[in-house]
Amino acid sequence: MALNDPKDVTSLSYRLRSKRDHFLREFLLRNGRSIIDLGGTSDYWRRVGLDFLKDNGFTVTIVNIEETELGEGPFKCMVGNACKIDLPDNSFDIVHSNSVIEHVGGWNEVTAFAGEARRLAPAYYVQTPNWWFPIDPHFWKAPFFHWMPEAVRTELLTRFSIATAGRITDRRLARQIVEDTRLVTGRQMRELFPDAEFRRERFGGLTKSWIATRG
Missing domain, CATH: 3.40.50.150 (Vaccinia Virus protein VP39)
Known part of the structure; x- marks a missing residue:
């Protein structure tokens, strides 16, 4: 499912x-x-x-x-x-x-x-x-994502297609998404x-x- x-x-x-x-x-x-x-x-x-x-x-x-x-x-x-x-x-x-x-x-x-x-x-x-x-529905492809440190989440967003919008190649944008x-x-x-x-x-x-x- x-x-x-x-x-x-x-x-x-x-x-x-x-x-x-x-x-x-x-x-x-x-x-x-x-x-x-x-x-x-x-x-x-x-x-x-x-x-x-x-x-x-x-x-x-x-x-x-x-x-x-x-x-x-x-x-x-x-x-x-x-x-x-x-x-x-x-x-x-x-x-x-x-x-x-x-x-x-x-x-x-x-x-x-x-x-x-x-x-x-x-x-x-x-x-x-x-x-x-x-599971955070905003990052549903990565269980436990929202329990990780912000720096780890930012790094993961820049490396993998985890967010609903896909992989975030801009590190500043990835950090902003995590903080927001x-x-x-x-x-x-x-x-x-x-x-x-x-x-x-x-x-x-x-x-x-x-x-x-x-x-």
């Missing part, structure tokens, strides 16, 4: 994402219609379902550091830093974030990101891979989202990722 091929219906990632999308759709339906997606993409929402979004009257404001092409759908683009967004409290019905909090920087940035997620809407949905799971991917633990997630309910995505008896929800 493949581990992380989203197009392979037998892969672990495909099966988990299918279950996650079903849970997400139910969560969205009961919590409102205006969504702010911190660091997301329109391709992600197409997987969730354009017809689902349109038929149920959802709007999705996607926040990223740089402006991105959104294409067809109920999407709006907002350029900004998801760790500090210049909007009033409860500007939306739902905050959504999928595999982003582990990319925003150090602990101060992670804490700020969580604060914005809790502030911008009455309901939130935040998913992230679990640091204690032996910091998985969090379940204990840290509970500290960041003390008012959340937590859903575990499991594989082989281990928690592969966490979903924190309020609402």
